[in-house]
Amino acid sequence: MGFAIDLAAPPTPFAVERRFRRGSFLVLAGAPAGAAYLIRAGQVRVSVPAAPGRETTTAFLGPGQLVGLGGVLGRPTYHAFARAVTRVVAWSLPPEGLLAWLPGDPALLDLVLSALSQRLALAEGLLRDVALYRVAARIPDALERLGPCLGGEPPALTRGALAALVGARRETVSRAAHAAGAVPAAPAAAGR
Amino acid sequence: MSAAGSAVGLAPDEAARLAEHMVKSELLAGARLAEGDEADARVRLVLGGSVRLFYQSGGREITVGAVGPGGLIGLGPFFGRPPDGRLAEATEPTVIATCAGARFLDLVRGEPRLVRALVALLCDRVVQAEHHLTQLTQADAPARLMRVLDELAETLPSPSGTRRVKSVVRHEDLAHLIGASRETVTRTLKRLEAQGRIRRVAGRIVLQPVDLA
Numbered sequence: 001m002g003f004a005i006d007l008a009a010p011p012t013p014f015a016v017e018r019r020f021r022r023g024s025f026l027v028l029a030g031a032p033a034g035a036a037y038l039i040r041a042g043q044v045r046v047s048v049p050a051a052p053g054r055e056t057t058t059a060f061l062g063p064g065q066l067v068g069l070g071g072v073l074g075r076p077t078y079h080a081f082a083r084a085v086t087r088v089v090a091w092s093l094p095p096e097g098l099l100a101w102l103p104g105d106p107a108l109l110d111l112v113l114s115a116l117s118q119r120l121a122l123a124e125g126l127l128r129d130v131a132l133y134r135v136a137a138r139i140p141d142a143l144e145r146l147g148p149c150l151g152g153e154p155p156a157l158t159r160g161a162l163a164a165l166v167g168a169r170r171e172t173v174s175r176a177a178h179a180a181g182a183v184p185a186a187p188a189a190a191g192r
Numbered sequence: 193m194s195a196a197g198s199a200v201g202l203a204p205d206e207a208a209r210l211a212e213h214m215v216k217s218e219l220l221a222g223a224r225l226a227e228g229d230e231a232d233a234r235v236r237l238v239l240g241g242s243v244r245l246f247y248q249s250g251g252r253e254i255t256v257g258a259v260g261p262g263g264l265i266g267l268g269p270f271f272g273r274p275p276d277g278r279l280a281e282a283t284e285p286t287v288i289a290t291c292a293g294a295r296f297l298d299l300v301r302g303e304p305r306l307v308r309a310l311v312a313l314l315c316d317r318v319v320q321a322e323h324h325l326t327q328l329t330q331a332d333a334p335a336r337l338m339r340v341l342d343e344l345a346e347t348l349p350s351p352s353g354t355r356r357v358k359s360v361v362r363h364e365d366l367a368h369l370i371g372a373s374r375e376t377v378t379r380t381l382k383r384l385e386a387q388g389r390i391r392r393v394a395g396r397i398v399l400q401p402v403d404l405a
Binding site: 046048049050051054055056058059069070072073074079080099100102103104106109110112113114116117118119120121123124125126127128130131132133148167 | 200247253257273276277278317329
């Protein structure tokens with residue numbers, strides 16, 4: 001997927017490149033929302049805490065997506081965890097600086113609005129799927145909605161991660177995938 | 193309805209200024225907008241009233257958002273969101289202003305306050321939707337219902353610690369918000385009342401103070 005800007009170059013003069021190992025957190029839910037991250041490479045799992053020790057996976061995001069929305073909203077803390085599921089390279093941006101910069105940079109503004117629109121479409125689609133559809137119907141829909149959020153990259157999903165995304169148990173997802181043959185063989189169905 | 197809605201939007205003066213370049217129309221309660229129609233890549237700015245965003249399937253519904261004054265509908269398709277059957281319906285007499293997505297963005301670009309408001313509005317919608325999803329997948333029906341009632345109730349408690357839900361809400365609307373059937377909502381409300389967690393006074397739901405003892 002092509003982007004309106006070159007993600008390899010700093011999107012603003014004050015952007016700082018950050019690298020994250022697989023499994024490390026870009027942001028922690030409840031932590032001070034000091035930065036937003038524009039993903040340059042790799043994939044991130046977003047999850048929102050629920051009851052103590054429990055969380056809901058709400059998105060997998062890739063290049064061109066923005067993580068750390070709490071700061072952009074002017075909230076003191078992040079609302080979600082963002083954890084690298086592959087090696088991730090991201091541009092760290094102070095939220096206030098980003099908001100001040102966007103009006104003068106139409107290409108970056110379009111990228112940000114597009115990223116947020118895609119993430120909203122994913123979240124609303126998952127809401128629809130979880131409330132109204134059987135697991136077998138949720139899977140292809142979730143995978144289709146993930147495409148734009150991952151910048152065209154194939155999702156680095158295990159079956160467990162896919163199950164978390166569609167609000168089902170891993171076993172149910174495996175059964176549904178087997179019965180429907182609807183899930184691509186890899187990597188989404190490459191259960192671990 | 194604020195439980196699935198947004199507290200963030202364009203300020204009234206900003207919305208009014210934008211609306212001068214858009215086509216205004218009035219909707220009756222229950223009127224539907226042509227959401228998700230590819231040929232209809234228009235942005236709607238809500239100037240007054242409220243629009244509910246929802247999906248329908250097999251006779252069931254889930255409300256995914258409510259857009260009040262200063263809120264926007266229809267920006268997604270401009271950024272490649274495919275039609276996915278999302279519906280939009282005025283929940284009360286509503287005034288909207290409409291224009292093509294490209295025109296709307298031209299109006300917004302270069303205006304720092306509008307850009308800031310637009311980005312915040314979308315961020316807020318994402319955060320709300322992700323919280324709603326978490327609520328739907330993690331909690332049981334009573335917990336989901338209590339959370340929705342809590343969001344719909346007055347912020348400040350009365351001297352006795354009770355908090356009244358701001359308006360009369362139909363069981364059906366609550367069902368659409370929590371992804372349950374109307375019958376489940378009716379049953380759950382009765383159970384919550386029996387447990388002393390809510391009272392019903394003149395058709396309004398009143399949240400009882402939490403007993404920390």
